[in-house]
Amino acid sequence: MTTVGKRACLWLQELLFDERNLTRARSDLQFRGAKGTTGTQASFLALFDGDHAKVKELDLLVTRLSGFDKSYPVTGQTYSRRVDVDVLNALSAMGVSCHKICTDLRLLANMKELEEPFEKGQIGSSAMAYKRNPMRSERVCSIARHLISLVGNSNNTAATQWLERTLDDSANRRISLSEAFLSADACLVTLQNIFEGLVVYPEIIKKHINAELPFMATENVIMAMVKKGASRQDVHEKIRVLSMEAGKVVKFEGKDNDLVDRIMQDPFFEPVHADMGVLLEPSTFIGRAPEQVDEFLEEVNIVLEKYKNVLDATAELKI
Numbered sequence: 001m002t003t004v005g006k007r008a009c010l011w012l013q014e015l016l017f018d019e020r021n022l023t024r025a026r027s028d029l030q031f032r033g034a035k036g037t038t039g040t041q042a043s044f045l046a047l048f049d050g051d052h053a054k055v056k057e058l059d060l061l062v063t064r065l066s067g068f069d070k071s072y073p074v075t076g077q078t079y080s081r082r083v084d085v086d087v088l089n090a091l092s093a094m095g096v097s098c099h100k101i102c103t104d105l106r107l108l109a110n111m112k113e114l115e116e117p118f119e120k121g122q123i124g125s126s127a128m129a130y131k132r133n134p135m136r137s138e139r140v141c142s143i144a145r146h147l148i149s150l151v152g153n154s155n156n157t158a159a160t161q162w163l164e165r166t167l168d169d170s171a172n173r174r175i176s177l178s179e180a181f182l183s184a185d186a187c188l189v190t191l192q193n194i195f196e197g198l199v200v201y202p203e204i205i206k207k208h209i210n211a212e213l214p215f216m217a218t219e220n221v222i223m224a225m226v227k228k229g230a231s232r233q234d235v236h237e238k239i240r241v242l243s244m245e246a247g248k249v250v251k252f253e254g255k256d257n258d259l260v261d262r263i264m265q266d267p268f269f270e271p272v273h274a275d276m277g278v279l280l281e282p283s284t285f286i287g288r289a290p291e292q293v294d295e296f297l298e299e300v301n302i303v304l305e306k307y308k309n310v311l312d313a314t315a316e317l318k319i
Contacts, residue, residue, distance in 0.1 A: 001209065001216065001282065004114075004200055006289040009296045011104070014097035016303060018090070025090040032079040033059040033071030038164075078165045081158035084173065088151040091180045095147030098187040102137035102144070105194065109134040112204045117197030140190050147183040150176045209282055214259035218243060220279040221263065221272060228271040238268055 034055075036043045041055050048054040063071040072079055108114040109132075116134050153176035157169045218239045225235040246259035263269045264276065272279065304311065 001285040001289075003286055003289045003293075004205070005293040006286075007104070009293050011097075011101045012300060013296070014100060015094075016300070018094040018097050019303060021090040021093055025087050028086065029068070029083065030079075031063040031066050031068035031071040032075050034062040035059070035071075035075045038077055039075040076164050081154070081161055081165070081169060081173075084154040084177065085151070085158050088154040088176065088180050091184045092148050092151035094184055095144040095187060098191055099141050099144035099148070101191065102134075102140040102194075105137045105198075106134045106141070109137070111208065113201055113208065115199040115201070116194045117199070136190050136194050140187050140194075143183050143186050143190075147180060147187065150180045150183070211257055213280055213282065213285075214246065214257050214263075215243060216285055217260075217280050220284065221269070221276075224272045224275055224279055225269065230271070238266070239263075242266065 034044060035041055041059070044055045044058060045052065048058075059071055063069075105114060105116060109116065115132065116136050118132050153172050157172055157176075161169070222232060222235045222239060226232050242262045243259060246257055246262060249255050250257050260276065260280065264273055278284075
């Protein structure tokens with residue numbers, strides 16, 4: 001079983017990957033600098049009567065005035081378009097994370113285990129009044145798909161520069177770069193809105209667990225029988241047959257899962273009949289999920305500390 005907290009941590013881990021990638025892409029950025037028309041700095045060298053030190057100093061001053069610590073040591077007419085590839089790769093990967101998270105939310109909303117915020121008077125479907133479609137998650141998936149596709153533009157542009165940059169990259173870059181950042185921003189703003197108002201329905205989750213618990217418990221039953229001296233192969237075959245029969249009842253007759261009743265009525269499993277309550281305890285199927293959540297949140301807090309000033313300012317604005 002996957003607990004709600006563990007599932008949320010899996011989503012959060014994806015976003016931490018993206019925070020790492022975006023931070024890395026940003027810190028790797030350098031300035032083109034004062035390199036001249038073709039990148040050779042020939043005009044500046046002529047201006048300073050062949051003084052290479054002054055040309056380098058000018059490059060450094062312009063770089064710092066533009067907000068960068070370093071400039072690329074060599075450029076052509078422009079900085080390498082591989083830089084755009086690295087930036088859009090990070091943004092596109094974040095689009096992958098957003099799409100994955102919101103797809104999970106849509107699936108869980110269909111199962112009625114979770115629900116994104118639903119405003120008073122909001123219409124979930126223009127045709128069916130009773131529906132509460134996960135419209136925000138659907139919107140994120142839609143925009144994220146566009147974001148994911150944009151990195152292809154930067155790849156193609158960088159790959160087709162020939163010997164030097166030509167004007168065929170201009171319009172493409174103006175569209176792909178700006179739309180990538182706007183799309184990423186839209187995804188994150190919407191995702192934050194979803195998470196801040198996410199609703200969990202524990203009773204529905206409990207209902208689904210109880211329906212599947214007998215099937216999940218089969219391994220526990222097998223191990224318990226083996227401890228009592230039974231052959232694992234024989235127990236496995238017995239469980240397989242009973243599980244198939246119970247599955248048919250669920251699928252073809254629409255009835256509840258009666259695997260536990262079948263086990264309790266079968267004399268073969270008499271050695272573990274008294275232990276079935278323990279073997280069917282849901283908490284025995286979650287492993288270290290609670291501990292993993294606590295341990296992971298320690299990592300999350302380390303990352304959040306980097307943005308403490310921003311988070312505090314955001315909290316003040318909401319107040």
